[in-house]
Amino acid sequence: MTVSEDFTSLTGRFRGELLAHCYRMLGSAEEAEDLVQETYLRAWRSFAGFEGRSSVRTWLYRIATNVCLTAIERRGRRPLPSGLGEAAEDPQAQLVRATEVPWLQPFPDLLAGRHEDPAAVTATRTGIRLAFVAALQYLSARERAVLILRDVLDFPAAEAADLLGTTTTAVNSGLRRARAQLAQALPAEDELAEPTDPGQRALLDRFAAAFQNADANALAELLREDVVLEMPPLLTWFAGRATVTSFMAWRIFARFGGFRMVPVMANGQPAFAAYTRRDDGSYHAHEVLVPTVTKTGIARIVVFLSPELVTMFGLPDEFDSAVTGPPPA
Secondary structure, X not given: OOHHHHHHHHHHHHHHHHHHHHHHHHOOHHHHHHHHHHHHHHHHHHHHHOOOOOOHHHHHHHHHHXXXXXXXXXXXXXXXXXXXXXXXXXXXXXXXXXXXXXXXOOOEHXXXXXXXXXXXXXHHHOOOOHHHHHHHOOOOHHHHXXXXXXXXOOOOHHHHHHHHOOOHHHHHHHHHHHHHHHHHHOOOHHHEOOXXXXXXXXXXXHHHHHHHOOOHHHHHOOEEEEEEEEXXXXXXXXXXXXXXXXXXXXXXXXXXXXXXXXXXXXXXXXXXXXXXXXXXXXXXXXXXXXXXXXXXXXEEEEEEOOHHHHHHHOOOOEEOOOOOOOOOO
């Protein structure tokens, strides 16, 4: 076996979970791809000196985490609109676009790939929910790394300290601070509906139908009273069932009509790629919607108004009017 084959056989199976790790750290699937490439490049350059004092997985996570910490120093955090100002009270409020903000992005689950190792599957899927990654962005880079390594990836405190080049005491104190901040920002876990729950699937089917039929009243029946609607790169966001419903009816459905909704998986939860219809009958990628479903209804809808994100989910950017079902993957 050549050195190249040896390196690939030892490191290749970790790519998916490293991609999820870099995404948690940076909040961007595109940047995560670049950072994983950088991780493997650095690993390849230092492979001859790898003496097996730690596992290959730990060695790769050490490199990836340091690559991410350096990137965060240069680029800062990626917020959602609700982290930058108050909700608009008027559904007719002027929509303010902020393309200069490095917005949080969704994470297509297909990027993580498939693993035979159950531990790798857990590491990839756990802690990838959009609300969790959004909350991570408000932690310092080091606290973010500590919390991910300890609470998501289950590294022992001593191993996380060694990986970060610090002390166990520093890791434990950073973890306490990070947990306290996250507790204020995240919804209670017992409120969230599981992706496999039949009730959730039925609700999501109705959600998709409401968009496909441009039916604001049907949408309103699915929303919690305190629902939040965010639409990066728009700074403007809305809260409350009445306000959100009015906005959707007057500003979205009245303008675009019905959407073609294609189910996808984003951040470990059901989501949709939405296509709008042009005058010639063709459908064009418009946005990616990630709803947060709880046991009492939809609590949040994040609409990523970036058509190019749709292709990251393995979907085309357009399909013609002759297609009667979802666009081919």
